[in-house]
Amino acid sequence: MSPRGVGLLACAFFLFCSPVLAAITGEVRNQTTGKPQAGATVALYKLGTQTGLELIDQAKSDAQGQFTINQEVRGPHLIRTAFDGVTYNHMLPPGQPTTGLSLEVYNSSKQPGAAKVGKHMILLQPGGGQMTVNETYLFTNSGKTAWNDPGNGTLRFFLPEGTGGKVQVNATAPGGMPLGTPVTRVSRNENIFAADFAVKPGETRFDLAYSLPYTEGAPYAGRVITKDENTYLIVPDGITLTGENLNDLGTVPSSKAHVFGLSGNTYNVKLTGQAAAAPVDSGSDASAGADSDAGPKIEQIMPRVYGQAKLIVALALGILALGFALLYRAQSPEGMAAKGSDGRGRR
Numbered sequence: 001m002s003p004r005g006v007g008l009l010a011c012a013f014f015l016f017c018s019p020v021l022a023a024i025t026g027e028v029r030n031q032t033t034g035k036p037q038a039g040a041t042v043a044l045y046k047l048g049t050q051t052g053l054e055l056i057d058q059a060k061s062d063a064q065g066q067f068t069i070n071q072e073v074r075g076p077h078l079i080r081t082a083f084d085g086v087t088y089n090h091m092l093p094p095g096q097p098t099t100g101l102s103l104e105v106y107n108s109s110k111q112p113g114a115a116k117v118g119k120h121m122i123l124l125q126p127g128g129g130q131m132t133v134n135e136t137y138l139f140t141n142s143g144k145t146a147w148n149d150p151g152n153g154t155l156r157f158f159l160p161e162g163t164g165g166k167v168q169v170n171a172t173a174p175g176g177m178p179l180g181t182p183v184t185r186v187s188r189n190e191n192i193f194a195a196d197f198a199v200k201p202g203e204t205r206f207d208l209a210y211s212l213p214y215t216e217g218a219p220y221a222g223r224v225i226t227k228d229e230n231t232y233l234i235v236p237d238g239i240t241l242t243g244e245n246l247n248d249l250g251t252v253p254s255s256k257a258h259v260f261g262l263s264g265n266t267y268n269v270k271l272t273g274q275a276a277a278a279p280v281d282s283g284s285d286a287s288a289g290a291d292s293d294a295g296p297k298i299e300q301i302m303p304r305v306y307g308q309a310k311l312i313v314a315l316a317l318g319i320l321a322l323g324f325a326l327l328y329r330a331q332s333p334e335g336m337a338a339k340g341s342d343g344r345g346r347r
Contacts, residue, residue: 023068023069023070023071023098023099024044024068024069024070024071024073024079024092024098024099024101025066025067025068025069025098025099025100025101026042026066026067026099026100026101026102026103027061027064027065027066027067027101027102027103028040028042028061028065028067028081028083028103028105029065029102029103029104029105030065030083030105030106030107031104031105031106031144031201032106032107032144032145033107035065036061036064036065036066037061037065037083037105038061038062038063038064038065039060039061039083040060040061040065040067040081040082040083040103040105041058041059041060041081041082041083042058042059042060042061042067042069042079042080042081042103043055043057043058043079043080043081043082044056044057044058044069044071044073044077044078044079045077045078045079045080046075046077046078047075047076047077047078053078056069056071056077057069057070057071073092073098074094075094076091076092076093076094077091077092078090078091078092079091079092079101079103081103081105083105083106084105084106084107084108084146084148085108085148085150085198086105086106086108086146086148086198086200088103088104088105088200089173089175089176090103106144106145106146106200106201107144107145107146108145108146108147108148108198109145109146109147109148110147110148110149110151110152111147112147112154112199113141113143113145113147114141114142114143114145115139115140115141115143115147115154115199115204116139116140116141116227116229117137117138117139117226117227117228117229118138118139118140118203118229118230119136119137119138119228119229119230119232120135120136120137120138120224120226120228120230120231120232121135121136121138121231121232121234122134122135122222122231122232122233122234123135123136123234123235123236123257124220124233124234124235124239124241124269124271125235125236125239125275126214126216126239126271127274127275129213129214129215130211130212130213130214131211131212131213131214131220131271132209132210132211133208133209133210133211133212134207134208134209135157135206135207135208136205136206136207136208137155137157137205137206137208137226138203138204138205139154139155139199139203139204139205139206140202140203141199141200141201141202141203141204142201143201144201145201146198146199146200146201147198147199148198148199149196150196152186152194153184153186153194153195153196153197154194154195154196154197154198154199155169155171155194155195155197155206155226156186156192156193156194156195156225156226157192157193157194157195157208157225157226158190158191158192158193158222158223158224158225159191159192159193159210160191160212160220160221160222161191161212162212162213162214163210163211163212165185165191165193166210167183167193167208167209167210168180168208168209168210169181169183169195169206169207169208170206170207171195171197171204171205171206171207172204172205172206172207173197173198173200173202173204174200174201174202174203174204175202178207179197181195181196181197181206182195182196183195183196184196192225214271216271216272216273217270217271217272218270219268219269219270220268220269220270220271221266221267221268221269222266222267223265223266224262224265224266224267225265230261231261231262232249232259232260232261232262233246233259233260233262233267233269234257234258234259234260235257235258235271236255236256236257236258236275236276237251237255237256237257237258237275237276238273238274238275238276239258239271239272239273239274239275240271240272240273241258241260241269241270241271242269242270242272243267243268243269243270244268245262245263245264245267246260246261246262246263246267246269247260247261247262247263248260249261256276
């Protein structure tokens with residue numbers, strides 16, 4: 001073979017054996033306009049167990065909404081698309097195609113538009129001289145515009161006296177994971193706060209957790225700042241709740257938690273009694289407790305929560321919120337629908 005032929009063969013062998021750099025390609029499409037979106041920033045992140053999110057590379061979508069990131073994907077990755085002040089996440093699990101992706105974005109507005117609070121649940125847990133309160137807001141946005149108002153926040157809420165303005169807020173975007181959310185005080189005199197988190201089309205959930213001193217039987221007052229379609233006050237099994245403007249909706253069969261619909265945007269209630277003790281499961285390891293990640297059902301989680309940390313209470317409320325949404329949506333006309341059709345806590 002001639003020297004030239006040997007050279008060509010060696011070059012071909014080198015190209016065949018060299019690893020091919022995979023590319024991540026796709027289109028960014030604006031669901032508000034129904035057209036490809038130019039100028040969106042598409043960033044690739046590596047998900048690490050210790051380092052968290054690690055930025056690998058990023059690119060801008062072109063005039064046709066197309067983007068290309070020349071990176072090889074090994075292991076779980078996340079694509080985060082930023083457009084009009086809002087970010088959208090797209091998971092890239094191992095083994096899934098990385099070409100021809102379709103990434104959705106929306107125009108954003110400082111006005112709520114079609115975004116509204118479909119359900120607002122307030123879980124009151126007195127005990128040991130304290131009141132632990134967990135609130136869940138379920139926003140539904142049936143429109144095609146994301147509500148994003150960094151200056152004023154999207155969720156406004158009231159904190160009662162005694163909290164010292166201390167509250168933990170997590171927000172979950174449609175199909176996303178809970179994220180810690182910045183909170184600012186809007187009115188010092190009225191104890192009104194705002195959370196900055198975009199409410200995208202679909203369902204967005206806000207989870208609040210706070211505590212304050214409380215004496216059994218003493219009045220406890222609160223306000224609802226949002227225009228809720230349905231507001232519920234919830235107490236654990238063993239706690240009695242009394243007050244005006246409450247519609248008794250009964251108990252949740254699984255957890256025995258008592259649910260009341262609230263009419264109006266203020267409440268002044270009294271709580272008495274003691275939360276029921278958690279049942280002992282003789283077939284489980286006592287050291288597992290509420291930290292088990294085996295995915296227990298609501299009826300297993302809720303009793304354990306009463307004696308555990310506030311963080312676990314907040315997580316349980318997130319599961320409870322979804323349970324309530326399904327439970328009361330499926331009830332017969334003799335159930336919640338019989339309570340009325342024109343206010344909070346009513347159909």
